[in-house]
Amino acid sequence: ILSLKSLGVKSGDEVITAANTFYATAGAIVACGAKPVLVDVNDNYQIDETLIEKRITKKTKVIIPVYWGGGIPNIDKIIKIAKKHSLNVIEDSCMGIGGKFKKRHPGTFGDIGCFSFHPLKTINAIGDAGMLCTNNKKLYEWMKKYRNHGMRDRDNIDLWGINMRMQPLQCVVVLEGLKKINKVIQTRNLNAMYLDTHLKKFNKFIKIPERNKDNLETFALYMIRVEKRDKLINYLNKNNIEAKIHYPKPLCLQKPYLKYNDKYVSKNAIQQSKELITLPVHQYLSKDQMKFMINKISKFYN
Numbered sequence: 001i002l003s004l005k006s007l008g009v010k011s012g013d014e015v016i017t018a019a020n021t022f023y024a025t026a027g028a029i030v031a032c033g034a035k036p037v038l039v040d041v042n043d044n045y046q047i048d049e050t051l052i053e054k055r056i057t058k059k060t061k062v063i064i065p066v067y068w069g070g071g072i073p074n075i076d077k078i079i080k081i082a083k084k085h086s087l088n089v090i091e092d093s094c095m096g097i098g099g100k101f102k103k104r105h106p107g108t109f110g111d112i113g114c115f116s117f118h119p120l121k122t123i124n125a126i127g128d129a130g131m132l133c134t135n136n137k138k139l140y141e142w143m144k145k146y147r148n149h150g151m152r153d154r155d156n157i158d159l160w161g162i163n164m165r166m167q168p169l170q171c172v173v174v175l176e177g178l179k180k181i182n183k184v185i186q187t188r189n190l191n192a193m194y195l196d197t198h199l200k201k202f203n204k205f206i207k208i209p210e211r212n213k214d215n216l217e218t219f220a221l222y223m224i225r226v227e228k229r230d231k232l233i234n235y236l237n238k239n240n241i242e243a244k245i246h247y248p249k250p251l252c253l254q255k256p257y258l259k260y261n262d263k264y265v266s267k268n269a270i271q272q273s274k275e276l277i278t279l280p281v282h283q284y285l286s287k288d289q290m291k292f293m294i295n296k297i298s299k300f301y302n
């Protein structure tokens, strides 16, 4: 909300984002009075940049690419499209913290990058917290003011603002967490590579996304597409493996979005919502636990 408002997004505007993102991306757009316009995703579960231009209208103001699951969208191409059409880019890098695209971190390509330290994220804050980053001094000053009641100082306001301040305890915890981010991402990558290697053997039933050497994914979520998804997840859950689905009903099919009567169909996002399964990949997993997981998946398909 803060990043969109700083760019002047308001009622009547349109903002483009991915059809499979978490509700917050679209909710923020709507909270600014604007309309979310969804674009379908590619086989890496990221916004398909080749489909963006068809969704741009005179009302479009911003593109919000999402680092979905900690994967990496084709951010250089998205920035090019935005430049060509004089649009701003806000990166929803909530799941991309610590990742890289060609040696550069998510959240540093667009006008503003957004991060979340919600308890389920790679770095958390013992409670809720978030972070924005920008190179734009004007946007930075505006956002700092707006999130603190528009105050210039104790006795003067420059604009009407609200309270979006982060609490000190959360700041302290996040700052400690950030010191460990590289190690955490490294461990998650090792776990993901272990799973990739062993799950490849079941390529008749399991589709693993292609891994691009230019990218350092964060594996906020380890997502694969599988046959007999619903049966598999039941079986894994019964065996105490915390497999999940992100999400069984994609954003483009959620009730408030359907009200827009958008004729555009996000085919891949809908198909993926029927096939995706998220397996544990976090930094506290042991090798035995991963072996156990692979064993159960092997048993299931045999």
Ligand SMILES: *Cc1c(COP(=O)(O)O)cnc(C)c1O
Binding pocket: 021, 022, 024, 025, 066, 067, 068, 092, 094, 095, 115, 116, 117, 118, 128, 129, 130
């Ligand atoms: C978690 C998440 C959010 C929301 O973060 P909050 O801290 O709950 O506001 C937004 N977008 C994406 C992609 C996320 O993963």
